[in-house]
Amino acid sequence: MEILVCVKRVPDTSENEIELNSAGNDIDRDDLVYSVNEWDNYAVEEALQIVDKVGGSVTVVTVGDDESEEVLRREMAMGADKGILLSDDAFEGADGRAIAAILKAAVDKGSYDLILTGAQADDGAAQVGGMLAAMLDVPYASLVNTIDVDGDKITVGREIEGGNQEMHEIALPCVLSIQTGINEPRYVGIRGIRKVASVEIPTLGAGDLGLDAGAVAPKVKRLDYFLPDMGDGAEMLEGDTDEIIEKLMELLKAKGGLK
Amino acid sequence: MAQLFTYLLHKDGELDDSAMELLAAARKIDAGANPTAIVVGAPDGLDDVCAKAAAGYAEVWKVASEALAYPDAEITRKILVNILPADSIVLLSHEHFAMDMAPGLSVKLDAAFAADVVDIEGADGNTLKLVRQAYGGAVSAHVACDASGGAVLTVRPGVFAADETAVGGAVVDKSGEAGDTATQRKFLEVVAAEVGDVDITKSEVLVSIGRGVEDEDNIEIAFDLAKAMGADVSCSRPIVDAKWMPKARQVGTSGQTVKPKVYLACGISGSFQHMGGIKGNPFIVAINKNAKAPIFQVADVGIVEDILDFLPDLTEKIEEG
Ligand SMILES: Cc1cc2nc3c(=O)[nH]c(=O)nc-3n(C[C@H](O)[C@H](O)[C@H](O)COP(=O)(O)OP(=O)(O)OC[C@H]3O[C@@H](n4cnc5c(N)ncnc54)[C@H](O)[C@@H]3O)c2cc1C
Ligand SMILES: Nc1ncnc2c1ncn2[C@@H]1O[C@H](COP(=O)(O)O)[C@@H](O)[C@H]1O
Numbered sequence: 001m002e003i004l005v006c007v008k009r010v011p012d013t014s015e016n017e018i019e020l021n022s023a024g025n026d027i028d029r030d031d032l033v034y035s036v037n038e039w040d041n042y043a044v045e046e047a048l049q050i051v052d053k054v055g056g057s058v059t060v061v062t063v064g065d066d067e068s069e070e071v072l073r074r075e076m077a078m079g080a081d082k083g084i085l086l087s088d089d090a091f092e093g094a095d096g097r098a099i100a101a102i103l104k105a106a107v108d109k110g111s112y113d114l115i116l117t118g119a120q121a122d123d124g125a126a127q128v129g130g131m132l133a134a135m136l137d138v139p140y141a142s143l144v145n146t147i148d149v150d151g152d153k154i155t156v157g158r159e160i161e162g163g164n165q166e167m168h169e170i171a172l173p174c175v176l177s178i179q180t181g182i183n184e185p186r187y188v189g190i191r192g193i194r195k196v197a198s199v200e201i202p203t204l205g206a207g208d209l210g211l212d213a214g215a216v217a218p219k220v221k222r223l224d225y226f227l228p229d230m231g232d233g234a235e236m237l238e239g240d241t242d243e244i245i246e247k248l249m250e251l252l253k254a255k256g257g258l259k
Numbered sequence: 260m261a262q263l264f265t266y267l268l269h270k271d272g273e274l275d276d277s278a279m280e281l282l283a284a285a286r287k288i289d290a291g292a293n294p295t296a297i298v299v300g301a302p303d304g305l306d307d308v309c310a311k312a313a314a315g316y317a318e319v320w321k322v323a324s325e326a327l328a329y330p331d332a333e334i335t336r337k338i339l340v341n342i343l344p345a346d347s348i349v350l351l352s353h354e355h356f357a358m359d360m361a362p363g364l365s366v367k368l369d370a371a372f373a374a375d376v377v378d379i380e381g382a383d384g385n386t387l388k389l390v391r392q393a394y395g396g397a398v399s400a401h402v403a404c405d406a407s408g409g410a411v412l413t414v415r416p417g418v419f420a421a422d423e424t425a426v427g428g429a430v431v432d433k434s435g436e437a438g439d440t441a442t443q444r445k446f447l448e449v450v451a452a453e454v455g456d457v458d459i460t461k462s463e464v465l466v467s468i469g470r471g472v473e474d475e476d477n478i479e480i481a482f483d484l485a486k487a488m489g490a491d492v493s494c495s496r497p498i499v500d501a502k503w504m505p506k507a508r509q510v511g512t513s514g515q516t517v518k519p520k521v522y523l524a525c526g527i528s529g530s531f532q533h534m535g536g537i538k539g540n541p542f543i544v545a546i547n548k549n550a551k552a553p554i555f556q557v558a559d560v561g562i563v564e565d566i567l568d569f570l571p572d573l574t575e576k577i578e579e580g
Contacts, residue, residue, distance in 0.1 A: 131372070134366035168447060180497070
């Protein structure tokens with residue numbers, strides 16, 4: 001089975017406090033720690049486990065700048081066989097639809113049975129996988145948390161409300177967006193990263209992909225970042241820890257939180 | 260202005276809470292608008308659902324299809340592509356069904372797509388000005404959406420107050436236009452969630468832990484505190500993903516909906532998928548070491564502390580009485 005996994009380099013929200021810059025129109029990008037989108041790690045792990053069972057290969061692809069190469073290498077250190085970087089000045093400002101169009105052009109240059117994305121990335125859009133499937137005219141299932149491969153038919157579980165799971169049989173080729181918790185992504189050590197440090201990663205631009213400016217023109221544009229009016233917000237308990245605990249215990253008693 | 264549509268979810272004959280929220284959202288695009296609601300489903304009982312929708316919507320399009328005994332996103336997408344006029348603006352509720360259907364719908368309609376919209380500032384010609392969030396709610400963004408070729412918007416549940424204006428509208432049967440519903444994905448069944456050892460949906464007091472607990476070995480600090488308080492322990496999703504706690508303890512849209520009196524959120528950032536599982540307006544205490552964590556916007560009381568130190572201290576003081 002030939003599997004393509006789409007991955008994205010994002011600011012790591014557990015390593016950074018995301019804040020506005022001094023102009024107040026963008027996030028503060030100085031000293032941001034980046035990593036691969038959490039969901040995409042699960043997608044790569046799932047692809048590796050499928051290939052372990054049924055054979056084939058795993059390719060990771062990203063649309064980004066030169067620095068995005070590092071996330072491809074990280075996923076190759078996990079075990080992905082190939083990486084492809086899709087990069088061009090023309091891709092700047094791409095919206096989800098444009099990203100999907102760029103990925104589609106890359107898919108058309110290969111031959112994949114299964115394409116995986118993460119369920120969502122840093123801005124919570126959860127859009128690229130479904131758009132890519134529609135552009136490729138192949139079936140799609142989102143929020144997938146189990147995959148069972150049997151010949152050219154696969155059975156997938158979608159996570160729905162309340163921890164329930166919606167089961168589908170889906171024909172290949174197809175696109176699936178992967179939900180966290182589907183597996184336990186393997187650990188990547190320094191040695192693994194070193195092993196793939198010099199592997200060649202091809203870069204394809206708009207020309208290589210046969211994309212003109214119209215194909216990647218965004219319909220949705222971010223104008224700024226801002227901090228919303230917090231309303232009243234929480235009443236913050238201040239003081240030293242003992243004082244805070246005392247106040248908290250009073251409040252808990254009043255609200256029925258302490259017997 | 261393009262024609263406005265809302266897609267209504269329903270289950271067991273009842274409309275989803277989002278039905279009249281979407282009406283309110285559509286009227287933020289155009290205050291005078293009378294959007295058309297679309298109700299799709301198996302024929303049995305569908306008229307009843309449409310009648311409920313028509314209480315608030317001037318026009319309801321009904322599409323009855325035997326193929327939709329279960330609300331399947333791939334089938335529904337094909338139907339919508341067949342019935343929607345060119346350049347329509349379609350609003351849906353941002354949850355798992357829309358995540359499955361809406362991005363592909365926008366491609367098939369050649370329309371713009373904006374997901375998880377939390378506010379709508381209005382329309383300037385064909386440009387919609389929307390508000391979205393990024394980075395787990397840490398920041399918001401204004402977004403301009405070019406709707407000249409139509410648009411598909413998914414709207415976060417609960418952010419728009421339902422529009423309860425009664426109109427008594429008409430139901431139009433569009434079933435004949437549904438077209439071919441064959442898809443390459445076949446729905447099999449719904450597998451029900453496993454039942455856990457503790458039913459957190461019944462708990463009055465919850466000590467809930469999130470990724471801030473950092474390590475599996477630290478989970479006992481939550482259990483110690485819960486024991487001292489007479490509470491139960493619940494958690495956010497990453498704790499379940501890491502297999503440190505069973506799924507039945509997860510609070511949120513893809514976990515349990517809890518209705519406690521008091522909810523202690525410890526090392527939880529406050530994503531809307533987590534908060535969406537907390538109902539009944541409990542007294543929420545948030546303990547987080549990041550003073551800018553989004554949870555402090557929605558909690559009643561906030562404490563900026565490291566839970567690994569604070570929870571054991573609190574436990575000790577409660578045990579002392
Ligand atoms: C379709 C879908 C469904 C989802 N369903 C759910 C759901 O049902 N339930 C759910 O919870 N999530 C759900 N999620 C995931 C959700 O989007 C968030 O990723 C998740 O809620 C984050 O969990 P968290 O707050 O524990 O972790 P994080 O967002 O990583 O936050 C951890 C917090 O802990 C703080 N912290 C770190 N260390 C400490 C310390 N020592 N002391 C004090 N504070 C500390 C940090 O400042 C941070 O605010 C869903 C996502 C998707 C896409
Ligand atoms: N720039 C990108 N390059 C490659 N894949 C991406 C990119 N952006 C998003 N994706 C994929 O689409 C998924 C969902 O992202 P989004 O639709 O942006 O929330 C991610 O988990 C990735 O798998």
